[in-house]
Amino acid sequence: MMTDDRVAAMAKALGHPTRIAILKLLADRPCLCGDIVAELPIAQSTVSQHLKVLKESGWITGDVDGPRICYGLNREAVGELRFVLEQLLGQWESAPHGSTCSSCT
Amino acid sequence: MMTDDRVAAMAKALGHPTRIAILKLLADRPCLCGDIVAELPIAQSTVSQHLKVLKESGWITGDVDGPRICYGLNREAVGELRFVLEQLLGQWESAPHGSTCSSCT
DNA sequence: GGCTATTATCGTAAATCGACGATGAACGAT
DNA sequence: ATCGTTCATCGTCGATTTACGATAATAGCC
Numbered sequence: 001m002m003t004d005d006r007v008a009a010m011a012k013a014l015g016h017p018t019r020i021a022i023l024k025l026l027a028d029r030p031c032l033c034g035d036i037v038a039e040l041p042i043a044q045s046t047v048s049q050h051l052k053v054l055k056e057s058g059w060i061t062g063d064v065d066g067p068r069i070c071y072g073l074n075r076e077a078v079g080e081l082r083f084v085l086e087q088l089l090g091q092w093e094s095a096p097h098g099s100t101c102s103s104c105t
Numbered sequence: 106m107m108t109d110d111r112v113a114a115m116a117k118a119l120g121h122p123t124r125i126a127i128l129k130l131l132a133d134r135p136c137l138c139g140d141i142v143a144e145l146p147i148a149q150s151t152v153s154q155h156l157k158v159l160k161e162s163g164w165i166t167g168d169v170d171g172p173r174i175c176y177g178l179n180r181e182a183v184g185e186l187r188f189v190l191e192q193l194l195g196q197w198e199s200a201p202h203g204s205t206c207s208s209c210t
Numbered sequence: 211g212g213c214t215a216t217t218a219t220c221g222t223a224a225a226t227c228g229a230c231g232a233t234g235a236a237c238g239a240t
Numbered sequence: 241a242t243c244g245t246t247c248a249t250c251g252t253c254g255a256t257t258t259a260c261g262a263t264a265a266t267a268g269c270c
Contacts (some may be wrong), residue, residue, distance in 0.1 A: 012120025067237040082190040
């Protein structure tokens, strides 16, 4: 089970359009930092920062290859987050249906 | 299809442990603001702010009932976000396997 | 009209984020 | 050893977030 803090960290990292774009690129194929810089209209330093955020939150892996670093999507982590969402949805099924808040009619 | 901005907005809203706790409560049952304040160790104004963020990003609904507002999980939105994650995972299946970055061996 | 209960909003201060250019670090090639 | 390439880190700026208490707004009840 992922802790709330861990889920929050992953979600926070996902919470930026540029990082979503990066993840989509990495879902298609592994990329070097430079590949991503070439695809997106932002500075190299900014891409590097986003990659750092994604790596620290567990979204991506980074395999060193000489001076380059080949980034790839960490599908395991994606699957874990998906499971968290499924749990949110599923909690309803097993709960006593019709339960309400303290005052709802 | 959800836009990147929309996904980012939802993810950003999820990116806080307190809001995850609130969503878990709402996944169990609809709640008034006061119900949530009673469960969490933070001020009423802070809870209200978090609820606003969750509502604006589409995570929850708020049904007015007199002076109270009954909040509930928007399961449709949760499902949409789950679908986005599934797309990230699934993109691999249909891609030419073994495709790599510009220089990976 | 007043009173209570419930929730939203305001104002503020500390912390974090996102972007950039400039610089540093690591590695292969000459 | 010195390049050139590739990526990370530093320092900085304005903007945003998060938390709080205090205060306003809304709806029902007397």
